[in-house]
Structures are given as C-alpha cells and as structure tokens.
Amino acid sequence: MTSFPSKERLAHIVYESDDRASKNFDLGLLVLILLSVLVVILDSVREIHLNYGSLLYWLEWFFTIVFTLEYLLRIWLSNDRPGYIFGFYGIVDLLAILPTFLSLILVQSQYLMVVRALRFLRILRILKLPEYLREAALLASALKNSRAKIQIFVGSVLTIVLVMGSIMYIIEGPENGYTSIPRAMYWAIVTLTTVGYGDISPNTDLGQFMASIIMLLGYAIIAVPTGIVTSEMTFAKSKTEAAGEHTLKICKTCRL
Amino acid sequence: MTSFPSKERLAHIVYESDDRASKNFDLGLLVLILLSVLVVILDSVREIHLNYGSLLYWLEWFFTIVFTLEYLLRIWLSNDRPGYIFGFYGIVDLLAILPTFLSLILVQSQYLMVVRALRFLRILRILKLPEYLREAALLASALKNSRAKIQIFVGSVLTIVLVMGSIMYIIEGPENGYTSIPRAMYWAIVTLTTVGYGDISPNTDLGQFMASIIMLLGYAIIAVPTGIVTSEMTFAKSKTEAAGEHTLKICKTCRL
Amino acid sequence: MTSFPSKERLAHIVYESDDRASKNFDLGLLVLILLSVLVVILDSVREIHLNYGSLLYWLEWFFTIVFTLEYLLRIWLSNDRPGYIFGFYGIVDLLAILPTFLSLILVQSQYLMVVRALRFLRILRILKLPEYLREAALLASALKNSRAKIQIFVGSVLTIVLVMGSIMYIIEGPENGYTSIPRAMYWAIVTLTTVGYGDISPNTDLGQFMASIIMLLGYAIIAVPTGIVTSEMTFAKSKTEAAGEHTLKICKTCRL
Amino acid sequence: MTSFPSKERLAHIVYESDDRASKNFDLGLLVLILLSVLVVILDSVREIHLNYGSLLYWLEWFFTIVFTLEYLLRIWLSNDRPGYIFGFYGIVDLLAILPTFLSLILVQSQYLMVVRALRFLRILRILKLPEYLREAALLASALKNSRAKIQIFVGSVLTIVLVMGSIMYIIEGPENGYTSIPRAMYWAIVTLTTVGYGDISPNTDLGQFMASIIMLLGYAIIAVPTGIVTSEMTFAKSKTEAAGEHTLKICKTCRL
Numbered sequence A, B, C, D: 001m002t003s004f005p006s007k008e009r010l011a012h013i014v015y016e017s018d019d020r021a022s023k024n025f026d027l028g029l030l031v032l033i034l035l036s037v038l039v040v041i042l043d044s045v046r047e048i049h050l051n052y053g054s055l056l057y058w059l060e061w062f063f064t065i066v067f068t069l070e071y072l073l074r075i076w077l078s079n080d081r082p083g084y085i086f087g088f089y090g091i092v093d094l095l096a097i098l099p100t101f102l103s104l105i106l107v108q109s110q111y112l113m114v115v116r117a118l119r120f121l122r123i124l125r126i127l128k129l130p131e132y133l134r135e136a137a138l139l140a141s142a143l144k145n146s147r148a149k150i151q152i153f154v155g156s157v158l159t160i161v162l163v164m165g166s167i168m169y170i171i172e173g174p175e176n177g178y179t180s181i182p183r184a185m186y187w188a189i190v191t192l193t194t195v196g197y198g199d200i201s202p203n204t205d206l207g208q209f210m211a212s213i214i215m216l217l218g219y220a221i222i223a224v225p226t227g228i229v230t231s232e233m234t235f236a237k238s239k240t241e242a243a244g245e246h247t248l249k250i251c252k253t254c255r256l
Helices: A008-014 A019-042 A046-077 A081-085 A088-105 A110-126 A132-144 A147-171 A181-192 A205-221 A223-243 A245-254 B007-015 B021-045 B046-076 B082-085 B090-103 B110-126 B128-145 B148-171 B181-192 B205-219 B223-243 B247-255 C006-017 C020-042 C047-076 C079-085 C090-106 C110-126 C130-147 C146-173 C181-192 C205-221 C223-243 C245-254 D007-015 D018-041 D048-075 D081-085 D089-105 D109-125 D130-145 D148-171 D181-192 D205-223 D223-243 D246-254
Strands: none
Touching: A008 A019, A008 C223, A019 B148, A046 A088, A081 A088, A081 A110, A081 B082, A081 B128, A081 C006, A088 A110, A088 A205, A110 D018, A132 A147, A132 A223, A132 B082, A132 B148, A147 A181, A147 A205, A147 A223, A147 B007, A147 D018, A147 D109, A147 D130, A181 A205, A181 B205, A181 D018, A205 A223, A205 D181, A223 B223, A223 C079, A223 C223, A223 D148, A223 D223, B007 B021, B007 B046, B021 B046, B021 B110, B046 C020, B082 C130, B090 B110, B110 C146, B128 B148, B148 B181, B148 B223, B181 B205, B181 C205, B181 D007, B205 B223, B205 C047, B223 C223, B223 D148, B223 D223, B223 D246, C006 C020, C020 C047, C020 C110, C020 D148, C020 D181, C047 C079, C047 C090, C047 D246, C079 C090, C079 D130, C110 D148, C130 C146, C130 C223, C130 D148, C146 C181, C146 C205, C181 C205, C181 D205, C205 C223, C223 D223, D007 D018, D007 D048, D018 D048, D081 D089, D089 D109, D130 D205, D130 D223, D148 D181, D148 D205, D148 D223, D181 D223, D205 D223
C-alpha cells in the first residue's frame, strides 16, 4: 500500500485526473501555481519587496525547485518526449522555471522575473476538464461559423481607425497631442472602444465634431460582435436542447 | 376594533404582506428606511452637516429608536428566534441600529456612521414579492445553466488582466505610473472594462500598441456575458411562452 | 382654386398629414423648427454671438412670430381647445415662443434662451407617423413585459451605487476627492456605467481594489438590459413573422 | 506559354479572382496597398521622417508609379470606362495617386499626404469575395428591416444630446468648460456613449446629478442597437438554417 507506485501509475496520476490520487495531484499543483504567481505579484510592490524581499526570494526558489522536479518527472513519464518538450505545455512549464535559474547568471534580471507570471497559464492544463472543453469547443465553433461576419467587423474597425486617425492627425495636429498617425490611430481605438482615457482629446471645434461621429459609430458598432456571439449562442443552445435526452445519454456512456 | 391585536395578528402584519394592515406596515417601513438612508447621505455633505447637523442627529436617533423597537418586536414575534437573529435579515437589522448606539461609546465613530447606509439592504425584505422572486429565480437558473461559460469568461478576463498587467509593468515601468504589478492589473481592468479613467495611461509607443490590443480584446469580450445572458433569457422566455396558460393556472393555485 | 381654404380644410392641413398640402405644411414646419434650434445653438457660441448677434436676434424674432401665428392658428382650429392648450404639445408649443417675449421684460434672460432649445421636441408632433407609432408601441410593450426584470436591474444598480459609494467614501475620503457620499455615488455611477471621466479616481490600494470589483460588476451588469431588450425584440419579431400575411392585411384595411 | 496575354485574359486577371493568375494579381496588389499605407503611417512619425525620410520618399514614388500604371491599365481594360472612372472604385484609385503628383506642384502638401491613407479603401475591391458580399447583404437587409427602430433610436439619441447639452450649458456654464451649446452637446455625446474623456466634466452638484442621469440613460440605451442587430441576426440565421440545403444548391448554381 505504501510501496512506491509504478511508472504507469505515476504517469496516470500526473497526466490524468479521474481518480483521487490524480485529482489531489492537480489540486496541489493548482495551489502551488497560484501561490507562486502571488509571490511574483507581491514582489513587484516596492514596500513588500523592501520588507519581505528575502522571504519571497526563498519562497521563489522553493517553487522553482518543485516545478523543476515536476518538469523532469513529466519528461520522464511522457510517452512522446519531443512532443511534450516542444509543445505548448512543455514551453510554458519551462518558462515557469527558467527565469529563476537565469537570474543567477544575469545581473539585470528584473524583466525575467515578470515572465514567471506566465506560470498562470499552467492552470490551463489543470482546467482541461471535459465540461470546459465542450463549452470551449461550442464557443470556437460558434466563432468559426461567424468567421465572415467577424472578418467584416474587424476590417471595418481597422478601416475606421486608420481613416479617422489620419483625418484627426490633419485636423488636430501635433500641437493637440496627435503627434503622428500611429498616435492618432491609438486615440481612435481609445475612442471607438469607448475607453476614453482623455490623455489625448480633441480641442478644436471640427475635431470635436469628428470625434462625436467616431463615438456614435463606436456605440453602434459594439452591437455587431454582441449580435454575432448572441445569435450563435442562442442557435447552439436551441440545437443542444432539441437534441435533448439523446445528448445526455451519449454523455453518460462516453464520459464526455 | 380598536383593541390591541393578538400576537398572531401582529406576526402576520410584520412578516406577511397580503392584506391592508401588513401592506401599510411594509409601506411605512419602506418610507422610514429610505428617509433614514437619506439622512446618512445628507449628513456626509460638509455644508449640510455644518448647518443642519443637530437636526439630522435627532432624526437619526428617532430612526434608530423606531428600528430598535421593530427589531425587538421581530425577535418577540419570530417562531425561530436564533434563525432570525443569526440569519441574513437579522444581522442587517442589527447593523442598522448598532452604529448609532456605538457612537455614544466610541469617539472615532465616523466610519460606523456609513455602516448605517447598509440599512438600504433592509428594503430587500419588503421587496420579497412573488413576482420578483420568480424573476430572480429565473435569472439565477439562467446563470446556473451558463456556469461553465461564465467560469471560462471570468478565467479569460483574469488571465488577460494578469498577463497584460505584467507585460505593461515591464514595458511602461514605474516612471509612467505602473509602479507595481497590482497597479498595472488595476490599469488592465480599467482598460478592459472600457472605463478608462486616464489616471494611469500608456506613454511609450509599445505600451500604446499593447493597450490598443487589450482595448480591442475588451471590446470583443464584452459580447460574451451579453451573449450568455441574452441566450438564456430568450430560451427561458420561449419555454415560459410555450408552457403558456398552464403555468398561469399553477401560479394562481399555489400563490407563487 | 386660389380662394382661401375653409376652416375644415385648414384644420386638416395643420393637424393631419395624408395629402400633399398637409405634408408640405409639416415639411415647412420641420425646416423652421430645425433652423430655429440651429439659431439657438449658434447664438450660444461666443464668437458667433459677437459677430452675427444682431442677425440671429432678428431671425429669432422671425421664428417666434411664425410660431406664435401657428400657435394661435392651432388654438383656433382645435376641436378641444383646453385639451390642446394644457396638453403636452400645447405646452411645448407655448414654451417655444414664451422665452423670446419674456426676454423683452426680463433683464437676465440668458437662461430663458436655452429653453427655446426645447423647440426640438416639437418635431415629435411631425414624426407622429403610423410606422413610428407602431414601433414605439412594440418597444413600449416589450419594456412593459420586462417590467419586473427592469425593476430588479434598476434596484440592483441603485443598491450597488449606494453601498459602493458609501464604502469608497470611507476608504478614500475627502482628501482623494470623495468629499461626500453623494459625490462618491456620482463616482460609482461614472464607474459602473464605464464612462470613467477620471475627475475622481481611487488613489489608495484598497480603493483601487474595490474600484476593480465595481468595474467588473458593471461589465457583467451591462449584459442584463441588453438581454432584456434583445429577448423581447426577438420574441416580438418571431410573433410578427408568425402572424405574417394576416398582419399586413389588417394593416392595409385599418391604415395603421 | 510565355507569350504576352490577350486583352481579354488581362481583363480577367485584373477584374476577376477565380483562377491562379488573377488571385496572384490580387494578392500582389493587396501587399502593395498595405505597404504603401504603412509608408504613409511611418512617414508621419517625426523620428522616422527625420532618419528615413528620403527612403520613404522614393518608396512613395515607387508605389505611386505602380498604382498609376495599374490605374491606366484598368481604364484601358474596362468595358464601361466612364462608369469606372467616375464610380466609387475609380475615384478611390485616383485619390491614391493624385496627392503624390500634386506634391510636386504645391508647397504645403502636408495635408495631401494623408489623403493617401485612403488607399486603404482600395482593399475593399480585393475583398469583393462572394462570401463577404453575402454576409454584407445579410447585414444590410437586417438593418433595412430595422429602419424604423434605428430612426427612433437615432432620434432619441439626438434629442437627449440636444436637450441635455442645453440644460448642462445653463447649469455648469462657461466657467466649468461648457463654453457653448455645441461644446455641451459634444460633452453629452462623450458621456452618453460612455467614452468619458474627462476633458470636460461637471463640477457642480446639480451638474453631477444631471450627468448621472444621462450616464444611466446611456447605459440603458446601448441595449437598443444591440437588441436590433442581435434579433435581426438571430432571425436571419434561423431562416438560413431552415432553408438549409436548398440555399446551398442555389448558391452553387448561380455562383453567388
């Protein structure tokens, strides 16, 4: 009972999540990932770094060593080693541990530190649950169905941003903060998406009139992605409901 | 007719709302709650506090005494006293009167004063009408049906906020107001939700480019909660309409 | 042919819009209203007022006299004179001419001037076309169907604004611009609706955390009115489509 | 095989996009248009203009000459020359080359430069693919069906903007930035669309109260265009799905 598990059993625990041991492994990993991301976030706050810097430093090394052991374990247990190492999850796993080791060699390691926040993406692996996969597949298929609509939408947004940015660059000019077309396009995006920082805003009468038009356009255009997603979701829902009992029966059998 | 009502009758007036006396009680209580909240709000305005402070002070004590009497009455009339006292409504009722009494003992009672604004939540009790309960139940069941979709949505938003916050912390840095990852994440939320205060905004070219991406993402992502709520509402509506007369008959019988 | 029209004919021209003369009357009135509103708007611009003030003054008197004649004509032609004079349209018609006459008597007539902008509401009379009325009735009935949902929504928004405003008033305090609960509630509305002026914004860490919550709440809550309106519109549409030909036949008959 | 293609063949390559040669022509043109727009954008950035100005100048002439040759080719190949020259695409094609030639004659050609950004619109020609046309036609017909709803919506927005702008001009006045009714209307649009720059924001208590109302109105009104677009899309989708195979067969036959 307390004997060391076989390699097959270990691989099951590490890669699957359908019994108690493997679920506990996933839960433990989830907690470790969240804590390690929290350490990265807290360490970026000046006051906390000054007061608890060394504690966070040792915690960081603890997480790095645990994740390194897990990374080596995953390589050892994998059936398709190159596929794991050069796949999405393998690279995310490597990026989670590399910055801490590199900080030993490199002096200016401040930027590397933040790469560790990408550890958060490791959670995706744990959330590979059937329910989420099915929903994600539904969303993906809905978006695929609306591909043409989405391309028209994105194209319209880009055209409005480019044309309005160019026009505002002429109307307002560098003296009002529109120092270049790229900056005027940044302003157009800030306005069209209704974010409206106010770091750049029109000062001339004509500029304010053009800005009013782009705002009202943005107000109307926001309806398009909403309409696309909603109609696809409503349709997918009515199809699922129509399939009804049948779907549920299939699900019970195939554990999807 | 003018004799004092029995305890059963009183309990009915206080806890139910299906005849004239109990409806009048609820209406009176509603007016008192709104007035007492208005007093709290007005008292926070410096000019009003200086000119009418003492009037508001006596009004406050009037409301507190009335609510205290009501609180004691509710305890006395309740069939399940611990259930009431330690339940949601009992605690809200207690929080509505406690701050005023504590202000007699404590010197620094400024913060307690504002707790009294939570009295507003007492209105929920009065609004416990069947129509609202049914609608609230419909909304709750719609949200429950979309649990997986909502979790994917919230997860995506948190991931974008964390990853974009970390990236912007590196790109813009403390000299542009992104003093720490938590603050950069606050900026990411301000941007993604299209609020856009402008208290922190990107100044570098690369930062403005990344900000443009997060804004367009936010513009697209807003469609997801709308799609979820709308498709659930449309579906719930069509089901209710299909059930038609039958539903109404059930409602008439069971008083729901 | 060129003889002066009868009173009945005049009433038809003024109050109806189903033949050429009455349509021309409406069109002329529409142009006059738009021009007179334009004069009010332009007169508020300092540079234009200084340069073209006297021209605008005489134009203003021209419009006032025309609208006064039209007002007297409408009273004379009306079958239900008190009903017209004290009704919505009568009051709007009176407000359109009163300020100019009052400006002769009163010195400080600056504020009265702007009341003339309400002339714009006179356009509503001209737009009393069947198609608009039917659509407006559809919208109104859709909103009426969703009365309970809308009340829950408005109630939730008000509760969030009051509770979050009070909490932010304590957390941030007058030194960060949250000088009173009403002002903190104004901030809460600015944030919840994703307007985000940035005239007041949280400076403390805790305040920024609470602000993040209210922003994400606002992001989610915006889905509710959209869901309500969309599901009602979709339902109304499918009902209209189902009725199909029949509806059209009825419309042709009853001229609705 | 390597002989020069006939005029018919050339016209096919230039105007159609259903075989390899014509698709390659379109792709090459797409790349040239995007590069030439990129040159215009980059040239507006001061640092890039100072360092790489002459390179961009020669690139600009290269694109202009290529587009001029293409323009002449299109005129030569067109069956309906006046129809092309004075049509939308002909004018866009001319605007894409004219500014560079005019910059030789005119001194102050800074503004003309930006007209070249309209070259981006030339992409529309290349995207004249059947799938996009069908989707665009669906959207256009959906918007046409909702014409009355959209007019009511736009009318309501304009009325709110005019009335609220006038009221805020009186309440806040020039000392708070509301220097004229047009500027107050600009503020009303900024607020109603939830952009919220914060360049103008209410300072008085009454002004903040009115602003809160317009914000909540904007929050509710945004639901209307979303509702219109979504219900039309859902309806169009269900009709397309119902038609099913039949539609596809028609499409295969008529090449739409």
